[in-house]
Amino acid sequence: MSNQMLATFRSRQQSVGTERVYHTQCPFCSMQCKKKVLEEKQGSRLRYRTIGVDNPTTKGRLCVKGKNAYQHAVHPERITTPLIKVDGEFQKAGWDEALDLIGKNFREVQEARDKDAVSLYGGGSLTNEEAYLLGKLARVGLGTKYVDYNGRFCMSSAASASTKTFGLDRGFTNHIDQIPDAKCIILAGTNIAECQPTFVPYLEEARQNGSFLIVMDPRETDTAAMADLHLKVKPGQDKQLALLMEHYIVQHGLQDDAFCREQTAGYDDLLARLAEVNPVKDAAETGLRLEDIEEAAYRFASAPTGMILTARGIEQQVDGHDTVRHFLHLLLLTGKIGKYACGYGAVTGQANGQGGREHGQKADQLPGYRSIENSEHRRWIAEVWGVQEPDLPGKGVSAYEMMERMEEGEIQALLLIGSNPVVSNPNANLVHRAFSSVSFMVVAEMFMTESAAYADVIFPTSSYLEDEGTLTNLEGRVTLREASKELPGQCRHDWQIMMAVAEVMGKGDYFSYEKAEDIFNELRLASRGGKADYYGISYDRIRRQSGVFWPCPSEDADEAETLFTNSFATEDGRAHFLTEPTAEEGAKETVDAAYPLYLTTGRTMSHYLTGEQTRRSSRLAAREFESYVEVHPDTARDHGVRSGELVTLASRRGTAVLRCVVSGDVRRDTLFAPMHWGGRQNINRLIDRTLDPACRMPGFKRTAVSLHPAAGG
Template sequence: MNENMLASFRERQQSAATEQVFETQCPFCSMQCKKKVIEEKRAGRAKYRTIGVDNPTTKGRLCVKGKNAYQHAVHHNRITTPLIKYNGEFQKSSWEDALAYIKQNIEGIQEQNGRNAVSVYGGGSLTNEEAYLLGKFARVGLGTKYIDYNGRFCMSSAASAGMKAFGLDRGLTNRIDQIADSKCIILAGTNIAECQPTFVPYLEEAKQNGSFIIVIDPRETDTAAMADLHLKIKPGHDKTLARLLEKFIVQENLVDDSFCRERTNGYEELLEELDAIDPHNLCKEIGLSVQDVHEAAYRFGSADSGMIFTARGVEQQTDGHETVRHFLNLLLLSGKIGKHASGYGAITGQANGQGGREHGQKADQLPGYRSIENKEHRQYIADVWGVKESSLPEKGVSAYEMMERMEDKEIKALILIGSNPVISNPNANLAHKALSSLSFMVAAEMFMTESAAYADVILPTTSYLENEGTLTNMEGRVTLREASRPSAGQSKHDWEIISAIARVLGKGDLFSYTDAESIFNELRLASRGGKADYYGITYERIRRETGVFWPCPSEEHEGETTLFTENFETENGKANFYYDGSISMHMLKEEISEQYPLFITTGRTMNHYLTGEQTQRSSRLVAREFESFVYIHPDTAMSYGVRSGELVVLSSKQGETTLRCSLSEQIRTDTLFAPMHWGGSQNINRLIAGDLDPVCRMPGFKRAAVSLRPYKS
């Protein structure tokens, strides 16, 4: 072959496209849509496209976030080497030096201040394996009681309510495809059309089958546009509305009396309490007509089947636990639970919001939904881990309370994996103070987030395209995320990072895993016999069956698809009604005043996810929504002298933020709305108080009292 022919051959070879397909699933919401990311390289440049893959939950559907999720995984700003901060500046380091630095500081702090001086903060997007391992690392690797995660701000109200009412907390009590057969559906505090768009076809199918849909929301959202009845409630009054619905169901004799007497506790006490309710005064208080509330109760109570879905709108309140309990009362009163097309669903927000709270990231929890305060539970897990029960620490505190202890310097060090608390925490100014008060901080991250910037060491972590593991989707189906893309630079999987830190701290024999599957096999054993029993689930079985429902106590068990058909998971097998007289926990909420005359509520948008660190690395998503905003009713804007497109300053007792004004007739005149996806001066959580629900420690993100004024530079 002469030189010209050889050059031509090389040119053709270089210009030829090579294609690689990555089987995976979306890293964002709890629908966990399956997909393929196809990488095509030509002349050294890569192009990507995403296609949905058929699966039992989402049928190959993808939303705009899922289609563009690859963009953050291949982003040039990813951290790909360990970083150590010297004199306020980060410098590249080797893994060996970074781990040695961590060992020196963690051991020094614990020797001087005790084991609980070090804390661990996790995330609801970690795989089941990593969530499990993080809990084990805190209690065995560090011996600290201080571990919690950002799911505390997402699902804790629904989780605690489900456990108290039913004895078990799983995202949906039924398979998701049963929604299509349900004759009345209540969507309480969820804008599912924007937050989980691939869920919507189930609602559309239900409507085609004659279902009556009721939406409870202060805004006229895309979800509300689907409703047959929209209850445009004042923010923070959802518990009162649920009690009114209970009242009317009883008043109209729509109660399943035999179900209540045979399968519940507290029925008579609830009836006695409901008897004293005055609907007319309460309806006026919550901003709804008696006729609308009565119709909602009648439609749900009289329907042959019905489902209730709650989400952050009713859960992110300082009475979130009580509120969800009252919505669960509606299911019990009408006997709509444990049956086909009748049940409850907590619309999980984060990718693994369900699995992430089952296996040990929560302050009071051990794997399998065991309690850290139960002697038998502690002993079982200690035996699985090969340690003494007495060596396991006691219960810690919630995520927000950990920040308070950092500010007070009781907690002196933090290991942060999979979260960005400076933006996601309520009273965000406290989070800044808390992280500034630490003596030492480690963050495992893909990007330089506002929280990671406080760290002394940053360890580069892999993306969803690179990190294999299981996640539990909204309906309680355990799925397997395959991941075949090579790790970027020197980044490691979160489970590798946790194991590496444990190893330098002298606990390597308890963290000697070779892959994610080996961790999952230990998780299976640790969860065995617990409420969230994964023992019968294996990687091979998940691949074969495209996901397996828990609880699944053996490999021969099919997995429970409809819960509570015969018994609830309580001590006597009966569900527990909630009535306010049973426990007095009336939390005061922020009220509007002369100084702070408007309510603000927060939420998500279609284009972004959580604190935006991933979605804002996507040029396509940023092009759709590049900055935050606040929705203001035109009449309200006029009275405050602000116009659409102008910057406005919102202030509360906690702080202030500056946002772009967007006029909307779809919101109440006494209420503002702003998304939660931006930090810096646009961080809406600067306005949110640190008051917590007394049961589940959920902050009140969905209602704050604020003032509004035009921005002046």
Template sequence: MKPIGPVLEAGRSTSPLVMDTQCPFCSVQCKMRITGEFDGKRMNYTVEGQPNAASEGRLCVKGMNAYQHALSSERILHPMRRLPDGTFERITWKEAYQEIARRFYEIQRGFGSDAVGVYGGGSLTNESAYLLGKFARVALRTKYIDYNGRFCMSAAASAGNKALGMDRGLTNPLSDIPLAKCIILAGTNIAECQPTLMPYFTRAKEQGAFIIAIDPRETATTQMADLHLQVKPGMDAALANGLLKVILDEGLTDPAFVEGRTRGFTELAAHLEAMDLGVIAGMTGVPAELIRRAASAYGRASTGMVFTARGVEQQTDGYMAVRNFLNLVLVTGKIGRPGCGYGAVTGQGNGQGGREHGQKADQLPGYRLIENAADRAYVAGVWGIDPSELPGKGVSAYEMMEKVHDREIRALFLMGSNPIVSNPNAVFVEEGLKKLDFLVVADMLMSETAKMADILLPASAYLENEGTLTNLEGRVLLREAAREVPGEVQHDWQILCGVASVLGRGRYFGFRSAEEIFDELRHASRGGAADYYGITYDRLRREGGVYWPCPSPDEANSGRLFEETFAHGDGLAELLPVDSRFPVETACSEYPLYLTTGRVLSHYLTGVQTRRSPSLAAREIETFAELHPRTARRFKIGEGALIVLETRRGTMTARTRLHTGIREDTVFVPMHWGDGQNVNRLTHPALDPVCRMPGFKVCAVRVEPLVTARADDL
């Protein structure tokens, strides 16, 4: 680790403490400098953005205050064992490792290798994500591994792979955004989720871009847009059909591009020909004239980009919805050139890299497939094992929770995730985790899930943990360690190597640094779709970031994909007809409203980190339920009232916020709180049949006052 200034001793420092690091939160991965100065009583910190190609030196409020959770007095600093009364006692690392080895051995001897599962996270570094996948398959020899990124990017990833032959968040660099003359933002609230990207879009507007936002509610992002399509929750695929129908009817396709670079157009055209725009307008809640206006703006623009995020993707037809927005991009030929492309706006800090190197149930490093014989043979060769030793494909994250509930998985090793809060149907998930014979959690702070652990392992925070992360545009970045670990904390990779050693598999995990792990990752990914072979730590330090694919140390690319060919064997992109369907669960007399979920500016994921930041927690101290004022009057609910929200799966309590910018049939609740404020106690467990994404964004709900509201409040 490079020198970072004086080490604090007894709360004092003789000169400023300087920490150069990278924000741990969203997929932009902004660079920053944290400076701490001791005023005689306490350390005072200032944070400033550092130049980088993605955020251009900007920071948002989360990044400005991220140091607070890393320096929190609530950090877990030593291994602990949970006692029968639910409290924890401090133990040594040796005791922790021995207990883990003993319990895993007993469970696997009695119930088979697959009785132990591994559950990861989309904020882990590439090195940790890679090693976690290797740990599951080589140290534990279990097929059951998946991660919370399944809930973030799986719909877009599957759609990109099928339509384009490759999944990388953006098909073009962020610098292309101001070149676009029309931009569609579908189900993405960039202003609150990736705020440091907003100047790209304001620059585009200044240069004449027409921006279309698709969202059931008004947000800071829709307020920037020239046109807001206020779609019913769950009807994004149908809305895309409406846009496509207008584009075909008005002759706004790019015939040369369609003929030369795609397949499947005849079937798609016939499918759209049979549709009625009025029916689509009725299904989606978007007037036909607005659909026509949006389609015409995008179709007639010389350049254009389409971005999707969780609003489109977290549906039980999320895969097909993204395929339909990709249809829109492809039939107009707006990809592979400046100012044109598609972008899946990654949510988690390393949601892109985390899915490329082995955390997903069906994948091996480099985006290889675990059921492909050649892929298995190649990765087994890198790992020094026989391909027959590699287990087969497991199941998705929520399906792992079902297997936990059914006692097929009896022990779980969990790293950097909080499934009790992040999974749908959270009451069911909590019931399942309570049934486990043994739960190991590696984390930096006490999450709702960590409280249930039998063994709790202290993991390093972003300020301490060196490694690479891949941002939303596919740019690999190096985050240097900025300080020593506190207490007895260990890095994720050290924990994995330590457990592997006591399991008798240490010869495969003899790493001494994150860089050594990355060097093996480079070789394991070589020749795969996500080829990192040409990327090294030295190169990242020199260049500040490198786009993948990068098959050679002497090679660089512009970040723009598909300029001449797509990644399928025939070089063509695939068009696919998509049906217009209603959600799995629709509003009815018993549950008359639609519930949708999302994020707010000051919090991240399940809030474990941001709720430990006093500055961020103070901005949003509790969850809320956003309702239209007319809807609130209908149910005799006032502004700021406590209400009970109930679905067929559970209940929660929230305080109301009334807003005229949300659809009258919709309730919005953010996802950042646990326990009685956990919105995922309500969400539906149905999964997308292709990518196994849960349908977080729509289910039927009813609301009622916790205490009857006074008439003068309404």
């Protein structure tokens, strides 16, 4: 062997010896793609690469975000020690010092006011274990009713609509692998090609099998480019679009009358309401041709199988609950529910948006989708937690309304874990005022976010490569994210931070866990008998089966591939039509001479949520390093703006300065801007504070704005 060959051999041998493999899954969207991250030491540097791992949902696929997610986990800007604010500046501190400060201030606030003066705010990227523990910490550790999470702005419309209609909210009513056999698919308000790219092969296979794909979106997105029929609906008119389709189906006798009479409630009342629809007038309000709406209705009703998938486009409306329910009506009217390749899918946005809302970090819920206002549910959870039922607080308020309580002074302290409300919340200027109003604020974070900057104490928390736990993907499959990377510096897991807070508040005996699996086993018991029953799911079973669907009431329970095959999960076993609107007509913001354009917001391929993680990936940030607004060419000409220039968008709440991108992909009356940036680019400064009365969802997808060149060009 030559010297050169020997040197190469030794180099490879050394490389193998220094390579480490971290088995994990992507921390971003709800597809929860499995992967492994390879860490290789080359000299004094560490290099990483990511490989997709086969699994039932994504089959080894990864998108650009998943491939580069490791970059934020190893970023040098990570906070790795507790920080305490002294005279307006953060200083490093020890854990004991920081925890003592929290205990002192939380107690003082509660003694001066009441238990509810302290609040907790979580996130849809927390593991099931941590979401469960956040709710328990609020109710047992701190005794407060004020707890909610950022998923309120993501999935609440779909969750409430599914619960009212079907009696159960599990995201998808069918396994995702049934999609290729659906002969007509409606994608309502979802740009799935950019937001969940590894989902797209299911749609492509369906198209190859002869499926007719209908996309409803004000923009010509990559998803719309796949469609056989693209309905470029005016923002906020999705409910009217669904009503027109319902009307056409009934007027032409395309409904499954036997199914509706045998398995639904409110059918005759719905028929009476549909008789009042004026097709010509109502179609004009949607901005669509009546012929296209009728074709969509005919295609869906006449197809032998069909599915409807919704996302934020139709859900993030002040009538989002009613809107989703009308899309569910299309399934009920045609009998396309409870059957193979027929059903509904709420395309969850956040990594654990589904599981995060099931086990108690929402103001009105207890673990297992139990209601905090139901005495029987309260007694069950109180027994599991070892407390008295009367000691459990009552129902709190939604995430946005918590901000209002802070500004008003009712809430005096906050523990924030897994969210960045300064950027993500509507009417973001209110969040600035709210965080400035509280007397004491604690944040668990990886980075110095816009929200963390307001904190009095910051705890360094773990990344997805370090934090083991379960997550529930968009189809209701509970997965296990393994994690073997060492915690950097003095970082701790979110569940360990919550345990420490409970300890300094004198409630440590209720929070004695050694590992995440201990918390999950308690969650299993707490959820037992609830609608989201995880009792039969264990870490071992998840590993054996590569994920387990709920409901799973026992360890030998079979998984239902299709929900509602025999009956629905309502008290009477029937699906329920919406017969009276819950949202007031006219609640949506309208344009006028001062604010003549509609603004709609969304996500892009390269970034996730408020961008605090993805913008710390050099490869992702290079793809999109600043925010922008899409403007139709005619609109740009009318308002004197040009592509590439900075423009100012203004609403009745505030302003944002963005880069103008002139594009024919968007409607003339509509602007589109992504929501991943803060500061002057924070588009949520413009969003109205009006909330859906049923689910407390803000109207992110329709805001009246003005457009003009930014000062100075």
